[in-house]
Amino acid sequence: MSIVLWEKKETVAVLTMNNKENRMNLNFANAMIKALDEILEDKGIFSVVIASSDEKNWSQGIDLQWLMERRAADDLQAIRSFLSRMNDVFKKLLLYPMPVIAAINGHAFGNGALLSCTCDFRFMRSDKGFFCFPEVDVSIPFLPGMIAFTRKAIPEYKYQEMVYTGKRFTAPELEEHHVIRKACKDQEELTRESMDFAKTLEKKRGIFGELKKRMYKSIVEVLDKEDPKFIEPLFIVVQD
Secondary structure (H helix, E strand, O other), X not given: OXXXXXXXXXOEXXXXXXXXXXXXXXXXXXXXXXXXXXXXXOOOOOEEEEEEOOOOEEEOEEOHHHHHHHHHOOOHHHHHHHHHHHHHHHHHHHHOXXXXXXXXXXXXXXXXXXXXXXXXXXXXXXXXXXXXXXXXXXXXXXXXXXXXXXXXXXXXXXXXXXXXXXXXXXXXXXXXXXXXXXXXXXXXXXXXXXXXXXXXXXXXXXXXXXXXXXXXXXXXXXXXXXXXXXXXXOOOOOOO
């Protein structure tokens, strides 16, 4: 089974995460890069919609079982490689020379929520799923690059609340604070709205890519300077 699938629908590439909860490990990161590179080769595609084949989850974020196994084996290099490769995914989406739309059909937790923030626009179902940064409750701190690019997607006053409380947010709440473009009543409306919107964005790749480079220059600089030393305290226990 392919972890990531994509198909062309008129001028839109629908990239579907296809691994149940779509938890992220090194294989996931490599599959995302491969699919995004393939899409770029088709000059008849002008936008990308990122969806999920799972009925309950868009993405549950990092594959903690894989991560804990690597940590138990004292394989910090594998963890560094994964986080570095995920930074490649984040950076690629930030600078992708066409609009990228997240069609969030279910839970988007942790790295899944982060992934949606690298997209240019977000739509989400109202009847299923929560958006959440649980890192404060599982003692996994954000890396500096993650902080930089989530701030471009979430208003600062709401971002601080989301990070510091770990609260789960619904689609209507996110729409109210302009984190998502629209809260859709069900899967049918989510698919229709995200696809219809994507089809309106037939922009030239050259100008779209250049605008992104200029808008996200400071964010990319942070990602490019990501220091491996931040991986060492990835799991921390806060003492009273």
